Amino acid sequence: MTLPLEGVKIADFSWVGAGPRATKDMADFGATVIKIESRKRLDLGRLSPPFAGKGRDPDASAFFAITNTSKMGVTINLGDPRGVEVAKKLVAWADIVVENFSHGYMDRVGLSFETLKSIKPDIIQVSVSVAGREGPLGTLRGYGNSAAALSGLAALSGWPDRDPHMPPFAYGDVVAPMFATVAMLAALEHRDRTGEGQHIDISQVEPLVHVLSDCLAREQAGGFAKPGNRSPSMAPHGAFPCRGKDQWCAIAVADDAQWTMLAELVGVGGDARFATLSGRKANEDALESLIADWTDGQDKHVLADRLSALGIAAEAVNDGRDVFTDPELATNGHYHRIDHPKLGRCDLPGPPMRFSAAEMRVENPPCLGEHNRAIFVDLLGMDPAEVDALVQEGALA
Amino acid sequence: MLQSLTVLDLTSGLGAIAGRMLAELGATVTKVEAGAGDPQRADAPAFAAWNHGKRSSGADLAALVPQADMVIRNPGLDHAALLALNPRLIDVVLAPFLPGPNRDRPETDLTLMARSGLMAIVGDPDRAPLTMPGEQAHALGGIQAVIAALTALRHRRATGKGQLVEVSAYQAAVLANYREPLTWEWTGRVGARTGNLLVRGASGVRQVWRCKDGFVTWALVDNPPMMRGMVTVMGDAAGPLAEVDWNAILVADTPRPVLEAWEARVEAFFLERTRAELGELSARHGLGLSWIDAPADVLASPHLAARGLWREVDGMKLPGRLWVSSLDASAPSGHVPGLGEEDA
Numbered sequence: 001m002t003l004p005l006e007g008v009k010i011a012d013f014s015w016v017g018a019g020p021r022a023t024k025d026m027a028d029f030g031a032t033v034i035k036i037e038s039r040k041r042l043d044l045g046r047l048s049p050p051f052a053g054k055g056r057d058p059d060a061s062a063f064f065a066i067t068n069t070s071k072m073g074v075t076i077n078l079g080d081p082r083g084v085e086v087a088k089k090l091v092a093w094a095d096i097v098v099e100n101f102s103h104g105y106m107d108r109v110g111l112s113f114e115t116l117k118s119i120k121p122d123i124i125q126v127s128v129s130v131a132g133r134e135g136p137l138g139t140l141r142g143y144g145n146s147a148a149a150l151s152g153l154a155a156l157s158g159w160p161d162r163d164p165h166m167p168p169f170a171y172g173d174v175v176a177p178m179f180a181t182v183a184m185l186a187a188l189e190h191r192d193r194t195g196e197g198q199h200i201d202i203s204q205v206e207p208l209v210h211v212l213s214d215c216l217a218r219e220q221a222g223g224f225a226k227p228g229n230r231s232p233s234m235a236p237h238g239a240f241p242c243r244g245k246d247q248w249c250a251i252a253v254a255d256d257a258q259w260t261m262l263a264e265l266v267g268v269g270g271d272a273r274f275a276t277l278s279g280r281k282a283n284e285d286a287l288e289s290l291i292a293d294w295t296d297g298q299d300k301h302v303l304a305d306r307l308s309a310l311g312i313a314a315e316a317v318n319d320g321r322d323v324f325t326d327p328e329l330a331t332n333g334h335y336h337r338i339d340h341p342k343l344g345r346c347d348l349p350g351p352p353m354r355f356s357a358a359e360m361r362v363e364n365p366p367c368l369g370e371h372n373r374a375i376f377v378d379l380l381g382m383d384p385a386e387v388d389a390l391v392q393e394g395a396l397a
Numbered sequence: 398m399l400q401s402l403t404v405l406d407l408t409s410g411l412g413a414i415a416g417r418m419l420a421e422l423g424a425t426v427t428k429v430e431a432g433a434g435d436p437q438r439a440d441a442p443a444f445a446a447w448n449h450g451k452r453s454s455g456a457d458l459a460a461l462v463p464q465a466d467m468v469i470r471n472p473g474l475d476h477a478a479l480l481a482l483n484p485r486l487i488d489v490v491l492a493p494f495l496p497g498p499n500r501d502r503p504e505t506d507l508t509l510m511a512r513s514g515l516m517a518i519v520g521d522p523d524r525a526p527l528t529m530p531g532e533q534a535h536a537l538g539g540i541q542a543v544i545a546a547l548t549a550l551r552h553r554r555a556t557g558k559g560q561l562v563e564v565s566a567y568q569a570a571v572l573a574n575y576r577e578p579l580t581w582e583w584t585g586r587v588g589a590r591t592g593n594l595l596v597r598g599a600s601g602v603r604q605v606w607r608c609k610d611g612f613v614t615w616a617l618v619d620n621p622p623m624m625r626g627m628v629t630v631m632g633d634a635a636g637p638l639a640e641v642d643w644n645a646i647l648v649a650d651t652p653r654p655v656l657e658a659w660e661a662r663v664e665a666f667f668l669e670r671t672r673a674e675l676g677e678l679s680a681r682h683g684l685g686l687s688w689i690d691a692p693a694d695v696l697a698s699p700h701l702a703a704r705g706l707w708r709e710v711d712g713m714k715l716p717g718r719l720w721v722s723s724l725d726a727s728a729p730s731g732h733v734p735g736l737g738e739e740d741a
Contacts, residue, residue: 357560
C-alpha cells in the first residue's frame with residue numbers, strides 16, 4: 001500500500017493554525033511538506049500551550065504538534081535577502097506554496113505570485129487570510145474573533161434571549177484550512193489536466209458563510225431567529241441535566257414514534273399536548289422541563305446508551321477527557337502514537353477517514369530547523385560550508 | 398478546476414455539502430434520487446442551500462456508475478457491487494462513525510456535536526451546553542468527504558484504480574474541537590463554558606459588546622500597542638485606563654473587579670458609537686476590534702459581494718464561490734435541480 005499523495009511537494013510558509021492545519025492533512029496523506037520557519041519570528045503555534053515538561057520549549061508545544069505532523073522543518077529568515085534566495089530554491093522544487101502572512105508581506109520580501117511564477121510557471125499558491133486578499137477588507141488585520149464576527153457565526157450563536165456568542169475556539173481556523181486542503185487538491189488536478197498553476201485566495205470568513213448556508217437560506221425564506229439548541233423539525237432537541245456537576249445528555253427525537261417510546265420512559269405517555277411534533281413545539285418549555293426532571297440524576301453515558309438502543313439519538317455531552325478516552329476513537333484509529341524527542345510518547349490525531357487501497361501516516365512534527373541539512377544540502381545541493389555560514393549570519397535562522 | 402469529473406451524489410443531509418463543493422469546482426454532480434427523492438426536499442431552504450448547482454436523475458445506478466468517477470454516499474450500498482460496475486470508481490462513504498461497534502447507533506447533528514465535546518464549551522456557564530448554529534458536524538464531515546474524494550482521485554492517477562474511502566463525521570467534529578482533548582491529555586484539566594468571557598489566565602475578559610447600532614467584539618488583552626491605541630481613541634473617556642502601564646501588567650491575570658471597572662468605561666464609549674465608526678477607528682489605530690454582522694449584514698456586505706461570493710438561487714443569495722482564484726473561474730448555474738429533471 002502507498003501513501004495517496006506521495007510525490008506531491010509543498011513549500012509551506014504558513015504559521016499558527018489557518019495554513020498549517022491544511023498542510024498537515026497533505027503531509028499525513030504522503031505529500032512532502034517542508035515547513036519554513038524562522039527563529040527571528042517564531043511560529044506562534046510553537047508558543048501555544050499545552051507544553052510537554054516545564055517551561056515553554058518551542059519544540060515541546062502539543063498544540064504545535066497536532067497542527068504540524070509528518071512535515072519536515074527548516075529555518076529561513078525571510079527578512080534577509082539571502083534567506084529569500086534560498087526560499088526561491090524551495091519554490092523551484094515545489095508544486096505548491098502555502099502562506100498566511102499579513103497582507104503584502106510576501107510581496108515585500110520579494111516572493112509575490114508573479115515572482116513565484118517566474119521561478120516555476122505552473123506553481124500553485126494558496127493564501128489564507130482573515131477576509132481574503134481581494135476586496136474592500138483585503139487589508140484587514142485579523143484577530144481571533146474576526147472570522148466569527150464577520151461571517152454571522154457569532155450573531156447566530158448563543159441563546160435566543162441573549163447577546164451574540166463568541167464560540168471559545170477559532171472555528172475560522174478550522175474550516176478555512178479544510179477549504180485550503182480542497183483547494184490544493186483541486187488545483188493539482190487542474191494543473192495535471194491543463195498545465196496551469198494558479199493563486200488561490202482563501203478567506204476565513206467565507207468558509208464559515210458556506211457552512212452556515214442553510215441558516216442564510218432560512219433567513220431569506222422568511223427570517224431566521226437563532227434557535228439555541230432547538231430544531232424546527234425535531235422536539236425534544238436539546239441538552240438535559242444528568243448526575244454530577246455540569247453533566248448533560250443531548251437528546252434528539254426525530255419523529256412521533258420515537259417520542260412515544262421516550263414518553264413512556266419519562267412517564268408522560270398519556271399527555272396529549274406532546275403527541276405530535278406541532279404539539280411538542282407549541283409546548284416546548286413544558287416538554288423540556290418534564291424531560292429534565294427525568295434525566296436529572298441519571299448517568300449521562302448510561303442514559304445515552306439506553307436511548308440509543310431504542311433508536312433515539314442521544315449522546316453524553318462529553319468533556320475533553322471523555323473525548324480523549326472515547327473507545328470509538330481508539331477502535332477506529334483516530335489517534336496515532338509518536339515518539340518525539342521533546343514530547344515523548346504521545347497520541348496525535350490523524351485524518352478522520354480510511355482508504356481501502358492507500359495508507360496514511362502521522363509522524364513527528366519537526367523541531368525548529370530539524371531538517372536544515374537534509375533540505376539545504378541533500379535536497380537543494382547547497383554547499384555545507386555556505387549553509388553553515390548562512391546559519392551563523394542569521395539568514396538561515 | 399474539476400470540469401472533467403463526474404460525481405454521483407447519493408447523500409441526504411449528511412454529506413450534501415460535499416457534492417455542492419465539487420459542483421462549485423466544475424464537476425458534473427448528479428443527485429441520484431429514486432422514488433420521491435431526497436427527503437431533504439421537504440425542507441426547501443436547506444435543500445436549496447446544499448444542492449444548488451447539482452443535477453438530478455432517477456436513473457438506475459447500474460446505468461450511471463460505469464460512467465462516473467466517484468460516488469459520494471451514506472452507508473447502505475454494497476461497495477463490491479459498485480466496484481464490479483466500475484473498477485476505477487472512487488466510492489466515498491460518509492457516516493457518523495467508521496464501521497465498528499457504533500455503526501448502527503442513531504445520530505443527529507446535535508448528538509454528534511455533544512459527543513465531540515464542542516457543546517461542553519459553547520454557551521453560558523449558567524445554562525445548558527449549546528450546539529452551534531446550522532449543522533456543523535454534518536458540514537465538517539461533508540468537507541472531509543471532499544478531501545477524501547480528491548485525495549483518492551490523486552491516488553488513482555498513480556494506480557489507475559478506484560477505492561473505498563470511509564469518512565467519520567464524528568471524528569471530523571472531534572478534530573474541530575482541537576483544544577479540549579489535547580488539554581486533558583497534557584494537563585489533566587477539562588474546560589468549561591465561560592460565556593462571552595475570554596479566559597487565558599487566572600482571570601477573564603469580556604469579548605462581546607453592545608454599541609449604538611448592534612454589537613462589536615473586542616477584548617482587553619496582553620497586547621500593549623493595541624491597548625494604548627484604545628486609550629488614545631477614548632481620550633478623556635478612558636478614565637483609569639489611561640493610568641495603566643500595559644507593559645507592566647498581565648491583563649490575563651488581573652482580578653475581575655478591576656477589569657470590570659475598566660470594561661465599564663469601554664462599554665460607555667462603545668454605546669455612543671456605531672459599528673462602522675468603531676470599525677473605522679480599529680482600522681486606523683490597530684485596535685483589534687471587529688463589528689459583528691447579523692445574517693442580514695452578511696448578505697449585504699460590500700466586501701463579500703466584491704469577492705463574488707454570492708450566487709442568485711431561486712431569488713435567494715447563497716454562497717457560491719469557495720475562494721478567489723487568479724484563473725477565471727467558471728461559475729456553475731445557480732439552479733436547484735427538480736426531481737429527476739436530467740431524465741426528461
